Amino acid sequence: MVKRSAMDMMKQMPNEANHKLKLLFLCSQNKRRSLTAERTLAHESELDVRSAGTENNARVKVTGGMIGWADIIFTMEKKHTQRIRQRYQTELSGKKVICLYIPDNYEFMDKQLVDIIRSKVNEHINRNYSE
Numbered sequence: 001m002v003k004r005s006a007m008d009m010m011k012q013m014p015n016e017a018n019h020k021l022k023l024l025f026l027c028s029q030n031k032r033r034s035l036t037a038e039r040t041l042a043h044e045s046e047l048d049v050r051s052a053g054t055e056n057n058a059r060v061k062v063t064g065g066m067i068g069w070a071d072i073i074f075t076m077e078k079k080h081t082q083r084i085r086q087r088y089q090t091e092l093s094g095k096k097v098i099c100l101y102i103p104d105n106y107e108f109m110d111k112q113l114v115d116i117i118r119s120k121v122n123e124h125i126n127r128n129y130s131e
Contacts, residue, residue, distance in 0.1 A: 021072070024052065027080060035059070036109050073097045
């Protein structure tokens with residue numbers, strides 16, 4: 001698979017002015033880390049952001065449709081990447097999956113977690129966030 005940057009992906013999309021980069025954030029329960037990422041980045045006009053969990057009892061459980069929808073999938077830990085690769089092989093074909101390596105040590109909307117998410121996501125989509 002050829003790896004392309006998120007900005008390259010956006011440049012190649014038809015109707016570029018109207019396309020928002022679709023980001024899916026995954027953690028185990030969708031209660032703290034991935035939900036914080038969704039809420040933190042939801043106001044960014046060029047992004048469409050969703051979140052889900054990989055566990056059966058997650059607040060919102062990831063589906064194949066969510067995987068198919070996303071341009072980029074961010075997982076919080078390697079185990080989340082492994083789970084979706086096992087369950088959604090077909091849907092993941094050609095998808096960019098990035099592990100952020102953020103441990104489950106933070107509460108929902110913890111300022112340090114917000115800063116880490118912004119910094120790590122920025123590394124991968126080459127943009128700066130407004131405060």
